[in-house]
Amino acid sequence: MAQLDDVLQALDDGREAALERLFQLLRIKSVSTDPAYAAGCLEAAQWLVNLLGELDFTASVRPTAGHPMVVAHAKCGRRGVPHVLFYGHYDVQPPDPLALWERPPFEPSLTDGPNPTIRARGAADDKGQLMTFIEACRAFHERGGYPCDISILLEGEEETGSPSLPAFLEANKAELDADIMLVCDTGMWNPTSPAITTSLRGLVYEEVTIHAADRDLHSGMFGGAAINPVRVLARIIADLHDAQGRVTLPGFYDGVHELPETIAAQWRELGFDGAAYLANVGLSVPAGEQGRSVLEMIWSRPTAEVNGIYGGYTGQGSKTVLPAEASAKISFRLVGTQDPDAVREAFQAFVKARLPADCRASFNSFSNAPALQLPFTSEALTRARRALAAEWGKEPVLIAMGGSIPIVGAFKRDLNMDALMIGFGLPDDRIHSPNEKYNLSSFQRGARSWARVLAELSN
Amino acid sequence: MAQLDDVLQALDDGREAALERLFQLLRIKSVSTDPAYAAGCLEAAQWLVNLLGELDFTASVRPTAGHPMVVAHAKCGRRGVPHVLFYGHYDVQPPDPLALWERPPFEPSLTDGPNPTIRARGAADDKGQLMTFIEACRAFHERGGYPCDISILLEGEEETGSPSLPAFLEANKAELDADIMLVCDTGMWNPTSPAITTSLRGLVYEEVTIHAADRDLHSGMFGGAAINPVRVLARIIADLHDAQGRVTLPGFYDGVHELPETIAAQWRELGFDGAAYLANVGLSVPAGEQGRSVLEMIWSRPTAEVNGIYGGYTGQGSKTVLPAEASAKISFRLVGTQDPDAVREAFQAFVKARLPADCRASFNSFSNAPALQLPFTSEALTRARRALAAEWGKEPVLIAMGGSIPIVGAFKRDLNMDALMIGFGLPDDRIHSPNEKYNLSSFQRGARSWARVLAELSN
Numbered sequence: 001m002a003q004l005d006d007v008l009q010a011l012d013d014g015r016e017a018a019l020e021r022l023f024q025l026l027r028i029k030s031v032s033t034d035p036a037y038a039a040g041c042l043e044a045a046q047w048l049v050n051l052l053g054e055l056d057f058t059a060s061v062r063p064t065a066g067h068p069m070v071v072a073h074a075k076c077g078r079r080g081v082p083h084v085l086f087y088g089h090y091d092v093q094p095p096d097p098l099a100l101w102e103r104p105p106f107e108p109s110l111t112d113g114p115n116p117t118i119r120a121r122g123a124a125d126d127k128g129q130l131m132t133f134i135e136a137c138r139a140f141h142e143r144g145g146y147p148c149d150i151s152i153l154l155e156g157e158e159e160t161g162s163p164s165l166p167a168f169l170e171a172n173k174a175e176l177d178a179d180i181m182l183v184c185d186t187g188m189w190n191p192t193s194p195a196i197t198t199s200l201r202g203l204v205y206e207e208v209t210i211h212a213a214d215r216d217l218h219s220g221m222f223g224g225a226a227i228n229p230v231r232v233l234a235r236i237i238a239d240l241h242d243a244q245g246r247v248t249l250p251g252f253y254d255g256v257h258e259l260p261e262t263i264a265a266q267w268r269e270l271g272f273d274g275a276a277y278l279a280n281v282g283l284s285v286p287a288g289e290q291g292r293s294v295l296e297m298i299w300s301r302p303t304a305e306v307n308g309i310y311g312g313y314t315g316q317g318s319k320t321v322l323p324a325e326a327s328a329k330i331s332f333r334l335v336g337t338q339d340p341d342a343v344r345e346a347f348q349a350f351v352k353a354r355l356p357a358d359c360r361a362s363f364n365s366f367s368n369a370p371a372l373q374l375p376f377t378s379e380a381l382t383r384a385r386r387a388l389a390a391e392w393g394k395e396p397v398l399i400a401m402g403g404s405i406p407i408v409g410a411f412k413r414d415l416n417m418d419a420l421m422i423g424f425g426l427p428d429d430r431i432h433s434p435n436e437k438y439n440l441s442s443f444q445r446g447a448r449s450w451a452r453v454l455a456e457l458s459n
Numbered sequence: 460m461a462q463l464d465d466v467l468q469a470l471d472d473g474r475e476a477a478l479e480r481l482f483q484l485l486r487i488k489s490v491s492t493d494p495a496y497a498a499g500c501l502e503a504a505q506w507l508v509n510l511l512g513e514l515d516f517t518a519s520v521r522p523t524a525g526h527p528m529v530v531a532h533a534k535c536g537r538r539g540v541p542h543v544l545f546y547g548h549y550d551v552q553p554p555d556p557l558a559l560w561e562r563p564p565f566e567p568s569l570t571d572g573p574n575p576t577i578r579a580r581g582a583a584d585d586k587g588q589l590m591t592f593i594e595a596c597r598a599f600h601e602r603g604g605y606p607c608d609i610s611i612l613l614e615g616e617e618e619t620g621s622p623s624l625p626a627f628l629e630a631n632k633a634e635l636d637a638d639i640m641l642v643c644d645t646g647m648w649n650p651t652s653p654a655i656t657t658s659l660r661g662l663v664y665e666e667v668t669i670h671a672a673d674r675d676l677h678s679g680m681f682g683g684a685a686i687n688p689v690r691v692l693a694r695i696i697a698d699l700h701d702a703q704g705r706v707t708l709p710g711f712y713d714g715v716h717e718l719p720e721t722i723a724a725q726w727r728e729l730g731f732d733g734a735a736y737l738a739n740v741g742l743s744v745p746a747g748e749q750g751r752s753v754l755e756m757i758w759s760r761p762t763a764e765v766n767g768i769y770g771g772y773t774g775q776g777s778k779t780v781l782p783a784e785a786s787a788k789i790s791f792r793l794v795g796t797q798d799p800d801a802v803r804e805a806f807q808a809f810v811k812a813r814l815p816a817d818c819r820a821s822f823n824s825f826s827n828a829p830a831l832q833l834p835f836t837s838e839a840l841t842r843a844r845r846a847l848a849a850e851w852g853k854e855p856v857l858i859a860m861g862g863s864i865p866i867v868g869a870f871k872r873d874l875n876m877d878a879l880m881i882g883f884g885l886p887d888d889r890i891h892s893p894n895e896k897y898n899l900s901s902f903q904r905g906a907r908s909w910a911r912v913l914a915e916l917s918n
Contacts, residue, residue, distance in 0.1 A: 201679065205777045214741030220660065220862025223764045223792050224756035225737065227746035230765035230787070234696035241690065278684065282673030283817045287686035297683035305682045306689035307780050308771035313788060318664045318825035320790060320862070321766050328689070329772060331779060333682050358742045366777035403679025403779070 002144035004455040010139040011447050018138075019110070019118075021051070022131045022443065025090070026108040026120040032067055032091035033160045041067040041156045044090040048154055051134065055141045057152065062172075064164035067091060067156030071175070074137070076146040081458045082380075083149040085178035085417070087407055088130030088185065089158035092122035093432045100434035110440065115191075117437040125431035128438035129184040129423055130154060132446030139451055147458035151178055155407070158185075162406055169414055177415050180380050182453070183408060184446070186423035189270065189397040191439065194388040194449065197421035198374040198381065199299060199400035200408060202334030204343045205307075205367035208233070208351055209327040211360050216312075217322040227358050229326040230311045236354050237328060240304050245289045247304045247332075249346040255337035259300055260376050263398055267295055270397060299400030303333040333402065334371045344368060369409045374418050380457060384420050387452035391445060422453065461603035463914040469598040470906050477597075478569070478577075480510070481590045481902065484549070485567040485579040491526055491550035492619045500526040500615045503549040507613055510593065514600045516611065521631075523623035526550060526615030530634070533596070535605040540917045541839075542608040544637035544876070546866060547589030547644065548617035551581035552891045559893035569899065574650075576896040584890035587897035588643040588882055589613060591905030598910055606917035610637055614866070617644075621865055628873055636874050639839050641912070642867060643905070645882035648729065648856040650898065653847040653908065656880035657833040657840065658758060658859035659867060661793030663802045664766075664826035667692070667810055668786040670819050675771075676781040686817050688785040689770045695813050696787060699763045704748040706763045706791075708805040714796035718759055719835050722857055726754055729856060758859030762792040792861065793830040803827060828868045833877050839916060843879050846911035850904060855881075881912065 011018070028047060029040035045061045045068045052059035052072040059072035070090070095105035103109055108120035118128060133152075140146050153176060157164055169176065189195045210229040217226055242248050259267070274294025278284055288297035297303075311326025313319035332343050344365060351361045374381055376398070388396040411417045424442035425431065470477070487506060488499035504520045504527045511518035511531040518531035529549070554564035562568055567579035577587060592611075599605050612635060616623055628635065648654045669688040676685055701707050718726070733753025737743055747756035756762075770785025772778035791802050803824060810820045833840055835857070847855040870876045883901035884890065 203679075203779070205779070207777070212742065217740060218862065219762075219764050219766060219790060220662075220792065220860070221757065222740070223790075223861060224747040224760055224762035225733070225745050225753045226740065226742055227744065228764050230768050231696060231700065234693040234765070234768075237690060237693035238697035274684070281676060281681070281685065283671065283685055285686065285816045286684050287815070287817070288683040294684045298680065301683055303678075303683035305678050305687050305781055306693070306771065307678060307778060308773045308782070309689050309693075309785065310769045310773040312765065312767035314767045314769040314773075314786075318666070318788060318790070319766060320662070320664070322764055323767070326768065327773075329777060331678060331682075331777070333679065356746070357744045358746070401679070402682060403677065 002140045002147070004451065006143040007139045007451045007455070008448055010143050011135060011444070011451060014139070015444060018135045018447065019443070022118065022128060023108045025127050025131065026122055027106055029106050030091050030156065031094050032157050034094055038067070041091060045070050045154070045156060048090060052152065055138055062168070064168055066164040069156065069168055070152070070154035071172070072152040074146055074150045076148050081148040082179040083151065084180055084182050084454070084457065085151045085153060085176060086133050086182045086184070087153050087155070088133065089126045089155040090130065091156045091159050092125065092127065093159050095121045095434070097434065102435055116440040118440060118443060119435060119437050121436055123436050123438035124425045124429040125436065126158065126185050128443050129425065129446070132424060132443060133182065133184055133450045135447040136450035136454060139447070140454065147454050151176065158407070165407060166410060169410055173415060178417060181408065181411050181417045181419040183405070183419050183421045184423050185405070186401070186421045187425035187427065188423070188442070189399060191426060191441070192392065193394060194392045194396040195399045196381065196384055196388070196396050197401055197423070198376065198398045199335065200372040200405055201302070201402055202338065202340055202369045202371035202409070203331060203367045203404050204334065204340045204347070205329070205331040205365070206344060206347055207327060207329045207364040207366065209325050209362045210355070211325045211362065212358060213322070213324050216324050219320040219322040222322050226322055227356050228322055229359060230323060232354065232356060232359050233309070233311065233326045233328055236351055237306055239354065245287065247302065249304070249343065249350050251342060251346055252302065254342070255339060256302055257336045263376060266398060270295070298402040300335055302335050302338060304330065306330050331367070336371055336373060338371060340368045340370050369404055369406070372408055372412055372419070374420065378418065380418070380420055383456040383459070384422060384453050387456040388422070388449055391449045391452050420453070422449065424449070461599045461606070463910065465602040466598045466910045466914070467907055469602050470594065470903070470910060473598070474903060477594045477906065478902070481577065481587060482567045484586050484590065485581055486565055488565050489550050489615065490553050491616050493553055497526070500550060504529050504613070504615060507549060511611065514597055521627070523627055525623040528615065528627055529611070529613035531611040533605055533609045535607050540607040541638040542610065543639055543641050543913070543916065544610045544612060544635060545592050545641045545643070546612050546614070547592065548585045548614040549589070550615045550618050551584065551586065552618050554580045554893070556893065561894055575899040577899060577902060578894060578896050580895055582895050582897035583884045583888040584895065585617065585644050587902050588884065588905070591883060591902060592641065592643055592909045594906040595909035595913060598906070599913065606913050610635065617866070624866060625869060628869055632874060637876060640867070640870050640876045640878040642864070642878050642880045643882050644864070645860070645880045646884035646886065647882070647901070648858060650885055650900070651851065652853060653851045653855040654858045655840065655843055655847070655855050656860055657835065657857045658794065659831040659863055660761070660861055661797065661799060661828045661830035661868070662790060662826045662863050663793060663799045663806070664788070664790040664824070665803060665806055666786060666788045666823040666825065668784055668821045669814070670784045670821065671817060672783045675783050678779040678781040681781050685781055686815050687781055688818060689782060691813065691815060691818050692768070692770070692785045692787055695810055696765055698813065704746065706761065708763070708802065708809050710801060710805055711761065713801070714798060715761055716795045722835060725857060729754070757861040759794055761794050761797060763789065765789050790826070795830055795832060797830060799827045799829050828863055828865070831867055831871055831878070833879065837877065839877065839879055842915040842918070843881060843912050846915040847881070847908055850908045850911050879912070881908065883908070
């Protein structure tokens with residue numbers, strides 16, 4: 001097995017070649033959402049299989065109903081070490097609008113200056129990030145071998161909602177099972193502070209429709225006598241929060257835990273400016289639970305939000321209609337061990353309890369994902385923290401994401417695998433936008449970070 | 460001046476000729492909403508001017524920005540008698556869908572059987588109705604002269620919302636001023652029970668938009684921290700009614716009066732089946748103020764209704780957006796002497812009182828019409844009731860309409876003229892639908908009714 005110092009030296013010595021490999025991948029137009037680029041997706045998958053083959057991975061392009069997966073496995077030949085599964089995605093967002101790019105999006109380049117950046121579509125999301133892990137693998141391979149068993153899953157549909165992933169996971173459970181998942185699709189806290197994303201909020205998304213009369217009515221002829229479903233729906237929505245900003249569904253806070261004090265203290269020390277965060281979108285008053293910081297509101301507390309509402313006449317001008325039905329799309333962000341089924345059932349019961357005799361409710365369920373919380377006491381987390389601290393000279397921040405990453409939830413649900421989400425993206429990377437970039441330091445120190453993480457996990 | 464008995468005899472003797480005149484008018488394709496029929500509208504106006512000229516009215520076609528008005532005046536030569544202004548409209552709804560007509564819509568015919576009906580587009584709405592008044596005039600003219608001064612205003616845009624009427628009224632105030640307005644565009648209670656419509660609800664119609672963040676937000680990144688305008692709007696709507704179904708705007712019930720007991724008793728005796736009225740649209744529980752009948756809810760009580768609501772994502776499926784704004788169209792039906800300006804101001808204040816610091820509200824005002832209530836003690840009403848009772852052998856029902864008739868409101872507002880709304884339509888006349896009809900008895904006894912009303916008003 002390679003020694004860590006040798007591996008790190010190999011990474012430092014091989015920087016130019018590593019950058020050239022990344023540029024090769026960035027030149028491939030693997031836009032997943034546009035069928036015109038289907039050949040580019042296949043080309044990227046094949047390129048990655050070839051690359052991993054050079055590193056003695058057993059790698060293959062695996063067809064799906066959509067763009068293919070890349071699956072690769074490498075054994076270290078040792079016992080008592082973990083088996084890790086790395087996840088990344090080779091597909092990218094469309095480059096439009098092209099006119100806003102300073103250089104063509106699929107012609108990668110390095111900017112000059114003291115903090116060089118790699119410019120190209122996918123530089124950060126996610127080609128640059130996934131190559132940090134593969135470069136770490138290469139360095140181990142060059143200097144004596146892998147420290148643990150490594151599997152790699154690279155997807156080609158992440159930017160289109162991963163439609164083929166659930167079926168692929170289901171069909172390949174045994175092959176993809178591992179001790180822990182490593183994901184490189186998240187960010188650092190700032191350019192010099194590494195971060196591990198330990199919490200992702202879950203999501204229960206329900207569409208509710210309140211049905212009243214069997215047709216739209218004239219508000220002159222029926223107004224006052226016929227029940228108005230918008231009024232019923234408004235009451236339901238208004239009742240969802242109390243005056244302190246807490247969600248009122250019975251049992252909603254079951255499974256919502258207070259942060260460990262060490263984590264809470266770390267978050268307080270981050271210097272996150274909640275006021276500036278809201279001011280940036282024209283707001284000034286945190287709208288969530290009283291007594292909670294903005295960071296808690298978006299990272300560690302559950303929510304109920306109306307994402308859309310519609311009923312009756314919504315065009316220009318006026319129409320004196322009394323609508324037959326009204327609908328709202330309502331979603332709940334979940335944390336801790338909140339049970340999505342219980343939340344959905346509590347919501348439906350909450351609605352039904354507020355239905356007048358003449359109304360009925362129908363529901364569409366669009367999402368039902370639990371929160372993901374890597375236990376703060378997890379051994380893997382402790383080792384990863386140590387690895388990142390050694391590389392960056394400071395403790396990594398344990399951050400949360402307000403949104404969801406479906407792949408992580410799927411592995412947790414189907415294979416009960418926890419995920420270490422370690423990424424080197426930065427808020428100014430302009431992912432999904434013109435002139436996407438990835439800091440050269442993110443790429444180079446990201447690879448060193450993964451080398452250290454793999455070594456720590458295998459000690 | 461003609462004697463009433465002579466006039467009624469003239470109407471009975473002239474029935475065939477009267478029907479032929481109505482058929483002539485029904486043959487003219489005066490569809491106001493379709494520019495292809497513009498010539499038909501002008502033709503109808505000119506035909507009516509010619510007809511009124513035969514009756515020694517000073518009549519003219521009066522151009523507007525849209526279809527012309529017909530204005531006609533006849534003096535009786537006596538002092539101390541009222542000056543009445545009759546209003547009707549010569550335009551009709553489009554006949555579509557043509558395939559559903561049993562006979563062509565502009566080829567009027569009389570059905571056979573014990574209760575013959577006149578079949579044609581406009582038979583009831585409003586050509587048949589307006590001709591009941593003109594036939595009464597003709598009979599007076601033939602038998603000795605008019606009992607009072609009579610002006611007639613016939614509009615050609617009623618079916619398209621009377622766009623030219625306000626400016627025409629404003630420009631011709633002095634000419635159109637009279638002691639009372641007579642309107643024949645309403646209905647009877649049933650085929651043997653005449654009715655006078657004495658109440659029309661007013662309408663305040665406001666569109667409110669709640670503005671929060673300066674852009675739509677991602678509910679993962681901002682959910683819980685940023686105020687959701689749908690939640691604010693839902694609270695406002697939910698607060699608009701109390702648990703007893705009363706509207707909670709401060710001062711809202713100022714000017715809402717209890718019905719005189721005699722009218723309340725008459726309504727109770729009508730045998731109106733509120734349960735059947737609601738069952739017909741799939742409902743069973745009256746939604747208005749507790750302790751009020753369905754008839755009161757739609758005829759004599761004010762309401763607050765949401766006519767439309769929209770915000771955020773309203774398409775298929777799910778989107779985790781936290782909307783920047785949310786809007787509702789909210790209308791208030793007014794009764795008695797409720798002040799529309801006061802209601803609008805109370806609503807806007809009600810909204811503003813419920814705005815969190817980060818939200819603002821904007822408003823669009825679409826309607827601001829007071830209720831119209833012919834005083835139950837009005838002398839003209841007393842005389843009209845007597846006239847109708849004499850013709851039909853039973854007291855007319857004093858009914859209300861839940862909706863508005865803009866023309867009546869405009870005359871009340873601009874010229875302070877009350878209106879006697881007497882019509883002979885029936886619920887099964889299929890106005891606006893294929894196979895529109897008007898009972899021959901409505902046409903003939905309607906003309907006799909107007910003769911009696913004119914005589915009573917002039918006594």
